Amino acid sequence: MPIKINVHEQNVGAFSKLRCLVSIFGIQCQEQTQDFVVNNLAKVRMHFRVQNQVSPLACNILALPLEDKNKVKVIVSCQDTDVPFHSTVMLDKWTQFGSKQNCDIVVDKFRTCLLNVIIFASKVDDFCPAKIYHDADFTDFNLSAAEGSVAVHRVILAAHSDVFRAMLSHEWKETTEGRIEIEGVTLQTLRYLKQYMYLRKLPDDGLKPLLLLASYYLIDDLKADCLSRLVLNYKSGEWSSLLEFAVENKLSELISAIMLVSSAVDLEDHQNVQVKKQKLAQ
Structure with missing residues (x-):
């Protein structure tokens, strides 16, 4: 049986969040791919591969513009790999963006890895004087x-x-x-x-x-790039100040991006976010 991938996808503007549940059966070399469209600009291919039962899960990505005339910047961020990363993806080749040695579930020849991958895509203008x-x-x-x-x-x-x-x-x-x-x-x-x-x-x-x-x-x-840099660079425990800034200045897109990207928001924080969103809508 090959690698099995179950993905829950969420999209907010230029951001896409993929909650990947990767199940690995057996001991032979295996690989699996799955494609996604981000912000109607880029097609992103997730590629997972394992060499054997004890080797880490390798995660690769390929991103291509949906239209040849578009130049697209794609940023990939993940905190669940062995070394958390935040990097810009090359648009013309496979790029390994992480691996995970310690799986979340290990039962005999069955392994399961959980990955939360954030992908940001925006246009790159040719006009750069x-x-x-x-x-x-x-x-x-x-x-x-x-x-x-x-x-x-x-x-x-x-x-x-x-x-x-x-x-x-x-x-x-x-x-x-x-x-x-x-x-x-x-x-x-x-x-x-x-x-x-x-x-x-x-x-x-x-x-x-x-x-x-x-x-x-x-x-x-500029707005899209600032949103991306702010949200992807914030760490767990720092969301409150960024939320306060977003609400004070009525930046609904920033609030939505925070809710999408942050996987560290606990129930109380989530309730605070909902209250802030209601205030913003008033």
């Missing part, structure tokens, strides 16, 4: 905070945000002055915003104010 990131001669707009301003190109703002596009397409005060004053943000956050728009790089910290900025100005790619 890194060559003009340091340009100062042709910048024609400024994003301003209380401490100072960041010089940018209007075409870059318009390419990333429909809000900025609408603003720059009409005779608004900000358009004629060539600058916009953004209240409640630091100069560093504006620098992080420029870094992302030009270089597609996220900072190691400062993600919460950057997420708020992305939500307000409808910068969908």
Whole structure:
């Protein structure tokens, strides 16, 4: 009998959570695959393999765009393997993302492994103007905070945000002055915003104010990447502060992602999440 896989799949936006129950029978080399679609962007193939009765379960993944014209970034995270991981998946080859030596159930020649795998998929835009990131001669707009301003190109703002596009397409005060004053943000956050728009790089910290900025100005790619980094990087016991931030700022997508990703939320925490969601809906 081959490896048997039972998978419970949950999807919230760009996130997909797979609760995999992998049953292994016998002692011979075995393998099994199963395909899933994540965020209507990528087809993800889970591949499980064992060499013999005492070898660990190897977990591999292959991700491909559903359409050839799309470039897709896929992030895989799992805390249930021998070495917990969080990595970006190559889109053109098998990538081993973990193994599990100690199975959850072992009875004679029967073994069972439980894995909670989180997969995130989002588009990667071809338009990434890194060559003009340091340009100062042709910048024609400024994003301003209380401490100072960041010089940018209007075409870059318009390419990333429909809000900025609408603003720059009409005779608004900000358009004629060539600058916009953004209240409640630091100069560093504006620098992080420029870094992302030009270089597609996220900072190691400062993600919460950057997420708020992305939500307000409808910068969908930045919003998705901030959500992914925040949720996948949080550890058990730290969800409360992130939930408070999400509720305070009415970030329903962040709350849904937290509920999907966190497998460490106990009953009391789960009830608190439900209360927060009700407050958010009011």
